[in-house]
Amino acid sequence: MHDIQQARHIPVALNRCIDLLAPAIEKAIELRGVAVIIDATLGLGGHTRALLERFPQATVIGFDRDLDAIEIARKNVAPFGERLTIVHRVYDQIPEVLAERGIEMIDGALFDLGVSSMQLDVADRGFAYSQDAPLDMRMDQSQGLTAKEILFSYDRNSLIHILRAYGDEKFAPRIADNIIAARDSNQLESTKQLADLVKESIPAPARRTGGNPAKRTFQALRIEVNQELATLESAIPAAMEALVPGGRIVVMAYQSLEDKIVKNFFTKACTSTTPRGLPVELPNTAAKFSYVITGSESATEVEIEENPRAQSMRLRAIERVAA
Numbered sequence: 001m002h003d004i005q006q007a008r009h010i011p012v013a014l015n016r017c018i019d020l021l022a023p024a025i026e027k028a029i030e031l032r033g034v035a036v037i038i039d040a041t042l043g044l045g046g047h048t049r050a051l052l053e054r055f056p057q058a059t060v061i062g063f064d065r066d067l068d069a070i071e072i073a074r075k076n077v078a079p080f081g082e083r084l085t086i087v088h089r090v091y092d093q094i095p096e097v098l099a100e101r102g103i104e105m106i107d108g109a110l111f112d113l114g115v116s117s118m119q120l121d122v123a124d125r126g127f128a129y130s131q132d133a134p135l136d137m138r139m140d141q142s143q144g145l146t147a148k149e150i151l152f153s154y155d156r157n158s159l160i161h162i163l164r165a166y167g168d169e170k171f172a173p174r175i176a177d178n179i180i181a182a183r184d185s186n187q188l189e190s191t192k193q194l195a196d197l198v199k200e201s202i203p204a205p206a207r208r209t210g211g212n213p214a215k216r217t218f219q220a221l222r223i224e225v226n227q228e229l230a231t232l233e234s235a236i237p238a239a240m241e242a243l244v245p246g247g248r249i250v251v252m253a254y255q256s257l258e259d260k261i262v263k264n265f266f267t268k269a270c271t272s273t274t275p276r277g278l279p280v281e282l283p284n285t286a287a288k289f290s291y292v293i294t295g296s297e298s299a300t301e302v303e304i305e306e307n308p309r310a311q312s313m314r315l316r317a318i319e320r321v322a323a
């Protein structure tokens with residue numbers, strides 16, 4: 001375990017997320033006396049706590065793959081007892097977790113994607129290029145390949161692929177070559193060594209724009225280490241499928257690759273499958289979902305000033321309208 005006692009995380013768009021889920025929760029409580037919500041990214045429990053406070057008849061199943069986060073969340077939400085079930089699982093296992101608990105349908109789902117401030121702040125997790133630490137970057141430190149294991153075992157083409165696909169890195173071949181040279185001479189042990197290597201791989205004029213040059217490489221590695229896009233690709237449709245009619249799903253994404261995945265699923269689900277140009281909608285082709293937010297929303301200026309993490313956030317929400 002790490003030194004997580006002082007760990008903090010300011011929940012992003014807290015009231016807005018709860019307001020977006022509220023009609024689904026109120027409807028469920030009116031119909032069945034309870035509401036079941038999935039918090040797919042429990043983190044330190046900020047959103048879940050607010051939800052349980054506002055709706056005394058709501059219960060939450062909170063997923064997190066990070067044991068440090070779970071330890072803190074347990075303390076933060078202890079007063080709510082059995083109304084919260086915490087599961088140490090990846091959120092692509094939503095169907096399995098619901099089946100294990102005999103839950104057929106849910107009333108709402110919240111995804112607050114990416115890493116928490118706690119994960120970035122605890123230096124030895126290896127997420128931050130600004131702090132020197134071992135190259136780990138696993139959200140779940142109990143399993144999977146570390147960033148170092150990936151850097152040492154992937155061939156040149158695979159390294160170039162992840163840097164390009166997940167980091168949009170123009171200088172991927174130079175960085176990959178330098179990674180291979182550094183690992184061959186055992187000069188690649190820490191986040192600082194990697195950040196310096198990336199900086200040296202990028203020509204000086206290109207270094208002057210776009211912030212820290214290591215940012216793209218760190219993002220790419222983190223996505224690969226945690227298989228972030230693949231898990232999201234299966235979790236979003238699974239959560240949508242589990243919703244009752246009237247149920248809602250709310251997602252906050254902080255980088256464009258994740259937001260694009262969410263946008264594509266939501267657009268498809270909110271669009272009739274009747275071929276364009278037909279004068280009437282064919283039977284069984286009506287969209288099963290409708291937009292609660294048309295397009296996406298950003299955080300407010302005030303929030304961004306208080307919490308810089310909110311800057312890149314894109315919020316999307318849809319409601320299930322048919323079984």
Ligand SMILES: C[S@@+](CC[C@H](N)C(=O)[O-])C[C@H]1O[C@@H](n2cnc3c(N)ncnc32)[C@H](O)[C@@H]1O
Nearest residue numbers: 011041043044045046047064065066090091112
């Ligand atoms: C941005 S934080 C959530 C913060 C939370 N909403 C709060 O208010 O405290 C994201 C959390 O989701 C977890 N996480 C990210 N991807 C995950 C996945 N695929 N499965 C389970 N948990 C995941 C991370 O470990 C992190 O704790």
